[in-house]
Amino acid sequence: MRSAKILSVLLFCTMLTSSVLASEKVYKLKLATTWGPVASPLIDAAQNMAKYANEMSSGRLVIRVDASNKHKSPFGVFDMVKGGQYDIAHSTSYFWKGKDIDTLPFTTMPFGMTAPEQYAWFYHGGGLELMQKAYKKHGMLSFPGGNTGVQMGGWFRKEIKSVDDLKGLKMRIPGFAGEIMAEHGVLVTNIAPGELYTSLERGTIDALEWVGPSMDIAMGFHKIAPYYYTGWHEPGAETQFLVNIKMMNKLPEDLQKILKLSMKLAAFDMYTQNYHMSAMAWDKMKKEYPGIKVKSLPREVMKSLKKVNDDLLTKISKDHPLLQETLASQNAYLKKAREWTKMSDYLYIKDNL
Amino acid sequence: MRSAKILSVLLFCTMLTSSVLASEKVYKLKLATTWGPVASPLIDAAQNMAKYANEMSSGRLVIRVDASNKHKSPFGVFDMVKGGQYDIAHSTSYFWKGKDIDTLPFTTMPFGMTAPEQYAWFYHGGGLELMQKAYKKHGMLSFPGGNTGVQMGGWFRKEIKSVDDLKGLKMRIPGFAGEIMAEHGVLVTNIAPGELYTSLERGTIDALEWVGPSMDIAMGFHKIAPYYYTGWHEPGAETQFLVNIKMMNKLPEDLQKILKLSMKLAAFDMYTQNYHMSAMAWDKMKKEYPGIKVKSLPREVMKSLKKVNDDLLTKISKDHPLLQETLASQNAYLKKAREWTKMSDYLYIKDNL
Numbered sequence: 072m073r074s075a076k077i078l079s080v081l082l083f084c085t086m087l088t089s090s091v092l093a094s095e096k097v098y099k100l101k102l103a104t105t106w107g108p109v110a111s112p113l114i115d116a117a118q119n120m121a122k123y124a125n126e127m128s129s130g131r132l133v134i135r136v137d138a139s140n141k142h143k144s145p146f147g148v149f150d151m152v153k154g155g156q157y158d159i160a161h162s163t164s165y166f167w168k169g170k171d172i173d174t175l176p177f178t179t180m181p182f183g184m185t186a187p188e189q190y191a192w193f194y195h196g197g198g199l200e201l202m203q204k205a206y207k208k209h210g211m212l213s214f215p216g217g218n219t220g221v222q223m224g225g226w227f228r229k230e231i232k233s234v235d236d237l238k239g240l241k242m243r244i245p246g247f248a249g250e251i252m253a254e255h256g257v258l259v260t261n262i263a264p265g266e267l268y269t270s271l272e273r274g275t276i277d278a279l280e281w282v283g284p285s286m287d288i289a290m291g292f293h294k295i296a297p298y299y300y301t302g303w304h305e306p307g308a309e310t311q312f313l314v315n316i317k318m319m320n321k322l323p324e325d326l327q328k329i330l331k332l333s334m335k336l337a338a339f340d341m342y343t344q345n346y347h348m349s350a351m352a353w354d355k356m357k358k359e360y361p362g363i364k365v366k367s368l369p370r371e372v373m374k375s376l377k378k379v380n381d382d383l384l385t386k387i388s389k390d391h392p393l394l395q396e397t398l399a400s401q402n403a404y405l406k407k408a409r410e411w412t413k414m415s416d417y418l419y420i421k422d423n424l
Numbered sequence: 425m426r427s428a429k430i431l432s433v434l435l436f437c438t439m440l441t442s443s444v445l446a447s448e449k450v451y452k453l454k455l456a457t458t459w460g461p462v463a464s465p466l467i468d469a470a471q472n473m474a475k476y477a478n479e480m481s482s483g484r485l486v487i488r489v490d491a492s493n494k495h496k497s498p499f500g501v502f503d504m505v506k507g508g509q510y511d512i513a514h515s516t517s518y519f520w521k522g523k524d525i526d527t528l529p530f531t532t533m534p535f536g537m538t539a540p541e542q543y544a545w546f547y548h549g550g551g552l553e554l555m556q557k558a559y560k561k562h563g564m565l566s567f568p569g570g571n572t573g574v575q576m577g578g579w580f581r582k583e584i585k586s587v588d589d590l591k592g593l594k595m596r597i598p599g600f601a602g603e604i605m606a607e608h609g610v611l612v613t614n615i616a617p618g619e620l621y622t623s624l625e626r627g628t629i630d631a632l633e634w635v636g637p638s639m640d641i642a643m644g645f646h647k648i649a650p651y652y653y654t655g656w657h658e659p660g661a662e663t664q665f666l667v668n669i670k671m672m673n674k675l676p677e678d679l680q681k682i683l684k685l686s687m688k689l690a691a692f693d694m695y696t697q698n699y700h701m702s703a704m705a706w707d708k709m710k711k712e713y714p715g716i717k718v719k720s721l722p723r724e725v726m727k728s729l730k731k732v733n734d735d736l737l738t739k740i741s742k743d744h745p746l747l748q749e750t751l752a753s754q755n756a757y758l759k760k761a762r763e764w765t766k767m768s769d770y771l772y773i774k775d776n777l
Contacts (some may be wrong), residue, residue, distance in 0.1 A: 123685060127480055129678040182776060185769055187540070187573075187699050194693070195700035220540075221768035284764065301771040325482040332476060332689055339692040340547070346540050347548035350764040357763070365767050367775045410710070411637065411703040412773060414718050415574035416538055418654040420762075420770045422720045423535060 098322060100134045103152070105145040105162035108138035112285065112344040116217035116310060117161035120337035127329045134159070152313045153209050160313040161216055164202075165246055173205040173393045176401060177213070179222075179308040181248055181380045183401060186218040186307035186342055187416075188408040193309075196404045201397045212319060214334045216310035217341025220349065224300030224368065225280035226271065226292040231300070231368055234375050243267060243279040247383075248304035254379045264290075271295055280304070284356060285348035293356045293363055301367045303376060310341065451675060453487045456505070458498040458515040461491035465638065465697040469570035469663060470514035473690035480682045487512070505666045506562050513666040514569055517555070518599055526558040526746045529754060530566070532575075532661040534601055534733045536754060539571040539660035539695055540769075541761040546662075549757040554750045565672060567687045569663035570694025573702065577653030577721065578633035579624065579645040584653070584721055587728050596620060596632040600736075601657035607732045617643075624648055633657070637709060638701035646709045646716055654720045656729060663694065 102121065106113040114136075121134035137157075139145040148160035149167050164177035176183075177198075184192060192198040193215055206213040225244065231237065238256035249259040262270050262279075270276045272295045281287050283302075293299070312334045319327060357363060368376070388394040455474065459466040467489075474487035490510075492498040501513035502520050517530035529536075530551075537545060545551040546568055559566040578597065584590065591609035602612040615623050615632075623629045625648045634640050636655075646652070665687045672680060710716060721729070741747040 126681045127678065127685060185772065187696070188703075190696045191700040191703065194696050221772045223767075283768070299767075301767060301775060303772070303775065306772050325480060328479045332480060332685075336685060336689050336692075339689075343540070343543045343547050346761070346764070347544040349768070350541075350544065350761040353764050353767070354760045365771075367771055370775075373775060407707045408699070408703040409773075411699070411706050413777075414576075414652075414654060414706070415636070415702070416769060417773045418718075418720055419538065419574045419656070419659050420765060421774075422654060422656065422723075422726060424766075 095131065097130065098132055098326060100132065100158040100318070101156075102134050102136045102159040102161060103142050103144075103148045103157040104136065104138050104160070105148055105166065106139060108140055110138075110286070112217065112219075112341050112348060113161075113310060114138060115344060116337045116341040119340055120161075120312070120333045123333035123336055124329055127333065128326055132326055132329060136161075149209075149313065152211055152315050155315055155317070158315050158318045161310060162313065163216070163308065163310045164213065168247070171205065171209070172387060172391050173397070175247065175387075175394065176397045177202045177205065177309070177311065179305045180398075180401065181251060181304040182306070182377050184307055184405050184408065185412065186220050186309075188405065188412060189218070189307045189309060190215070190342075191408060192401065192404045196408075197400055198404075201393070201400060204393055205397070206313070207316075210316050212314040212316055214312045214314070214331065215338040216312045216334065217338045217345070218310070219282055219285070219305070219308045219345050220342065221283065221302045222280070222305035222308055223283045223287070224302050224304065225278055226287070226296035227278040227298040227300060227366075228271070228274070228296050229277065230298055230366065231372060233369065234372055237372070240278060241276045243270075243276055244304075245280075248280070250383060251304070251376055251379050254383070255375065268292065268295070283345075283349050284352035285345050288352040288356060293360050297362055297364055299363055299365050301365065303368065303373060309338070312338075448484065450483065451485055451679060453485065453511040453671070454509075455487050455489045455512040455514060456495050456497075456501045456510040457489065457491050457513070458501055458519065459492060461493055463491075463639070465570065465572075465694050465701060466514075466663060467491060468697060469690045469694040472693055473514075473569075473665070473686045476686035476689055477682055480686065481679055485679055485682060489514075502562075502666065505564055505668050508668055508670070511668050511671045514663060515666065516569070516661065516663045517566065521600070524558065524562070525740060525744050526750070528600065528740075528747065529750045530555045530558065530662070530664065532658045533751075533754065534604060534657040535659070535730050537660055537758050537761065538765065539573050539662075541758065541765060542571070542660045542662060543568070543695075544761060545754065545757045549761075550753055551757075554746070554753060557746055558750070559666070560669075563669050565667040565669055567665045567667070567684065568691040569665045569687065570691045570698070571663070572635055572638070572658075572661045572698050573695065574636065574655045575633075575658035575661055576636045576640070577655050577657065578631055579640070579649035580631040580651040580653060580719075581624070581627070581649050582630065583651055583719065584725060586722065587725055590725070593631060594629045596623075596629055597657075598633075601633070603736060604657070604729055604732050607736070608728065621645065621648070636698075636702050637705035638698050641705040641709060646713050650715055650717055652716055652718050654718065656721065656726060662691070665691075 102117055104117045117136045121136050124132040124134055148162050151157040152160045164174045167174040202213050241258045243260055243262050244252050253259045267279055268291055271279055455470055457470045470489050474489050477485040477487055501515050504510040505513045517527045520527040555566050594611045596613055596615050597605050606612045620632055621644055624632055
């Protein structure tokens with residue numbers, strides 16, 4: 072009788088031990104970023120996410136963040152997560168347009184939504200669902216990863232007064248915006264980031280687009296180019312978390328939740344952090360270089376850029392129904408959201424100028 | 425020897441069991457809101473927070489959300505959390521200015537920051553730390569709880585063309601903005617929400633301020649007042665979580681983290697949800713009542729409101745160093761942040777009108 076009791080206690084203990092071991096199991100994940108190790112606020116979004124997930128899971132989720140200097144393949148992170156060498160990436164969607172054109176519209180679109188408008192679209196206007204459709208084919212989930220707000224149109228050595236002034240202009244402006252510029256006769260060049268300052272200083276290029284005050288300040292362009300143009304091409308650039316679906320499905324349910332919500336939180340954080348960094352950086356630049364002139368492109372130029380943008384989109388989306396669906400969804404949402412933006416934030420700022 | 429082994433196994437099991445029981449302990453918390461049970465998006469912020477905390481803790485945090493119809497004391501939630509009858513409240517800070525004037529500036533201030541500017545101030549400009557100072561005296565922590573964006577200036581039956589038009593105007597506009605209006609000869613009235621529509625329709629009042637399209641639409645004011653004035657008095661109203669410090673300190677560290685981050689996440693969510701709701705509601709109102717005119721108060725009126733605002737703030741902060749410190753911090757931050765807002769979101773919208 073006594074030994075039977077001991078046995079049953081031992082049995083209970085064994086069950087308990089195995090259940091504890093399961094619930095205490097540590098999951099070690101690897102995350103690869105497109106960014107270098109000091110590229111604030113981009114790299115912070117990945118690191119904050121890892122920190123949140125670790126803290127909220129009492130250490131059961133350990134996410135190692137490898138910056139691009141570690142894995143040596145900034146634009147390889149899509150394939151590395153798809154192939155399972157990494158579990159998660161932090162990057163941004165429009166980098167993958169060459170692999171799959173359906174992924175183009177989930178970062179930002181020229182003449183498109185601002186960050187608050189786009190977050191409303193992602194979370195309440197069907198955006199997140201469309202993004203999952205685009206990435207499911209690749210065995211991945213995709214989530215917003217933090218927004219840079221309106222990106223500036225770039226630093227110019229001379230003023231742009233007409234469409235003609237774009238002809239022959241040598242400019243570093245990558246991606247889809249570069250294609251729009253090329254259609255206007257701009258000689259679009261691709262120069263490594265480390266050589267941009269010297270190229271602009273020596274006149275090898277006449278203009279360049281980077282991000283906005285938060286990240287431009289460290290590049291020093293404000294010291295050598297007097298015109299800082301307002302943005303038109305990336306009004307709310309959202310970075311992105313890519314997650315390998317198979318890995319995600321292996322996590323216990325609570326850790327899946329913690330991971331997803333840590334990503335969502337780190338995304339909002341980056342938007343706020345970038346707002347702060349830009350405000351402080353612009354204040355500093357302006358004080359040290361009071362000659363910087365903030366300019367908007369003339370209306371004629373804006374209209375022409377918009378027309379080429381629309382034509383190019385019609386052309387490239389021709390045989391891509393999901394891309395068409397996404398662009399239509401964005402345009403319909405923008406129409407409504409912009410009316411609200413105009414009567415709220417826009418008029419509030421205007422009335423208080 | 426054999427029984428010694430069994431004993432040591434049993435001892436280990438006992439330790440394990442007690443550790444498991446501690447880590448699996450369920451904490452049941454009670455949250456009281458100022459809002460009613462269907463007041464979206466306000467009530468959703470509290471409910472989303474409870475849901476996030478529950479999911480991420482695998483059910484170890486169970487938060488019961490009591491809307492105001494349950495506890496019957498919408499403006500008693502401060503005292504109920506302070507006294508420990510409730511663990512958490514979801515409300516907003518400027519409701520407590522009668523109890524402690526230091527709490528006034530943490531919701532929004534007339535002519536103050538927009539939501540993105542204010543989030544940057546809270547999380548990177550020292551705002552959160554100042555807010556903790558104001559609430560520590562009351563044994564509570566306070567965290568941002570979700571933003572309504574720019575609140576509209578209100579529904580008016582007739583146009584306001586000058587400062588003189590304010591004299592004798594009967595208007596429902598509570599709080600600090602009401603005091604500014606009263607200084608301009610407005611007869612500020614306090615009418616229960618359920619009677620507002622009839623009062624406006626019958627001319628008992630000439631104007632009223634509510635929230636913005638997201639919450640105004642259900643009230644139906646757009647059916648009876650043709651002028652919808654843009655906002656000046658609440659450019660980014662942040663709701664608030666209040667947390668009893670003693671309760672917080674009793675929670676295990678991981679649950680404290682989960683609770684804090686769930687609040688932060690629910691706050692951002694409400695901002696996004698409200699943006700969506702306002703965009704959709706305004707689109708609907710405008711289609712059904714195309715006669716609604718969106719108006720800004722004349723510059724002369726805005727200047728006068730601003731002057732009275734500044735004078736009143738100087739007066740009420742006279743003997744309150746923490747309030748002075750907070751207002752100074754907000755003003756200094758706003759100066760820098762607004763420069764960035766103007767060259768980013770503001771000019772982007774303007775260039776694309």
